[in-house]
Amino acid sequence: DSELKNQDLQKITELMDGFKASKALFTASELCVFDLLHSRPRLDAAQVAQEIKASVKGTECLLEACVSLGLLKSKERPCQKPMYENTDLAVRFLRSDAPFSLHGYIQHCNNTIWPLFSHLESAVREGTNQHEKAFGKISKDVFQDTYYNSQEVKLRFMNAMHSIAKVTGKAVATAFDLSRYKTACDLGGCTGAMAYEFTKAHPGLSVTVFDLPAVVEMSEHFHPLQKDNRVSFVAGDFFKDELPKADLYILARILHDWPDEKVHILLRKIADACTPGCGLLISEIFLDEDRGAPSRGLLQALSMSEGKQRSATEYSLLLKSHGFIAAHVRHTDNFLDAMLCIKV
Ligand code: SAM
Known part of the structure; x- marks a missing residue:
């Protein structure tokens, strides 16, 4: 029983790190990395950083993490920085104008579901939704009180539903x-x-x-x-x-x-x-x-x-x-x- 099984350790590690992988995907999607690399494949981290208006160091970390998750490929070059391009998965699901794009749903996850999950302990303790803590307003009917109160949130929600339905x-x-x-x-x-x-x-x-x-x-x-x-x-x-x-x-x-x-x-x-x-x-x-x-x-x-x-x-x-x-x-x-x- 006391023997440590690598398989079990891997399963637990995946669960502990799952939220980091999700947030890396959401961030790359929010910063339009997959769209950029679709229109201009094979950019290095500094070029991507310039286009998405982010730091070179942060962009490098994000791109490397995305490679490890199978969302991007890096092309090594002798004596030069690697260049990045989308994997098939990113081409099919992550660029915003793909026929089966999940970009809309990912934005909803990042902007709505993520804040709700960050209050999960309270949600479990109280047995209620956490819209008030996450968004500062009480939500009796989630559609009419939260999603459709602002044009921006409404369009984001509609985009999310649209992408899953497609x-x-x-x-x-x-x-x-x-x-x-x-x-x-x-x-x-x-x-x-x-x-x-x-x-x-x-x-x-x-x-x-x-x-x-x-x-x-x-x-x-x-x-x-x-x-x-x-x-x-x-x-x-x-x-x-x-x-x-x-x-x-x-x-x-x-x-x-x-x-x-x-x-x-x-x-x-x-x-x-x-x-x-x-x-x-x-x-x-x-x-x-x-x-x-x-x-x-x-x-x-x-x-x-x-x-x-x-x-x-x-x-x-x-x-x-x-x-x-x-x-x-x-x-x-x-x-x-x-x-x-x-x-x-
Ligand atoms: N059926 C769509 C799909 O599968 O992609 C959308 C599902 S979404 C989770 C729920 C939908 O129900 C939203 O479009 C929302 O506006 C609509 N809805 C919520 N309350 C409603 C109501 N009282 N009357 C009519 N539609 C309502």
Whole structure:
């Protein structure tokens, strides 16, 4: 028992250092290192420092750390300083205009999730979100009180949702045969990124994106170059206002934000808008039935406000009480899993 296993030590070291790796990634992303090395590959540390307006010493440390994390490659040159370029990973996910860019989500992690996590001890002690300590304001409804209070924070949040939806949207949209549905409503559909993936995957489907007015008024900033008139936007509050009519409702990354009482209010409204045979597609991280994994979902819960993470069975029980039966569950291997439910 007293024998020190290298493997165990490595696992613990990775966990202890995980936050340093995250912050190095966030900082390089925030300082636009990956964009710079995309437009001008093979710069040395002094050149990068000049472009990002940072110290040479600090930039050198950051670039070397990024090489060790597999985000950059360094090209050694005899008697000269090494030059840096993006790895494939950085090209695909870290430059801001890549089709699957996670830049928007990384900025949200750096500016919102990181400050919340720095108050994790208080969050655990008090069992509440730490928006007041982290941002100086009380947040009852995280969307209306925190994210949409300033234009800058709102756009950052929308960018974050947009980037994840673009990466995971196709996997969710193609998880089930939806050919029998003609009209869908994506409740809390944010920028429409998910809706566009649904219309791309299903030529006979039109999607109405329903979201708060503050979001819908900015949606034009996120339209793809090729606009699709099968995607439209309606502004409203899904707890209070009438929902658009549709034969398929989509709730992607919505239910985990809310406690059971609020979920019941929303599901009641959807059930009332549905006729028998209508579909409801839930997309979330589904926890394993013993709630032991995936860590991604369990770690996310640590900075969540009122909501909670649930297993596929927990979701299907909530849905059952409103007359929906869970027809299929898909684990997608992407950011989000999916469940298709039918109204009986
Ligand atoms: N469905 C999108 C996706 O998967 O990328 C966005 C998910 S985001 C976590 C939650 C969305 O719900 C936000 O766009 C937010 O504006 C919207 N939302 C929150 N409260 C709402 C309400 N009361 N009525 C309508 N939309 C709401």
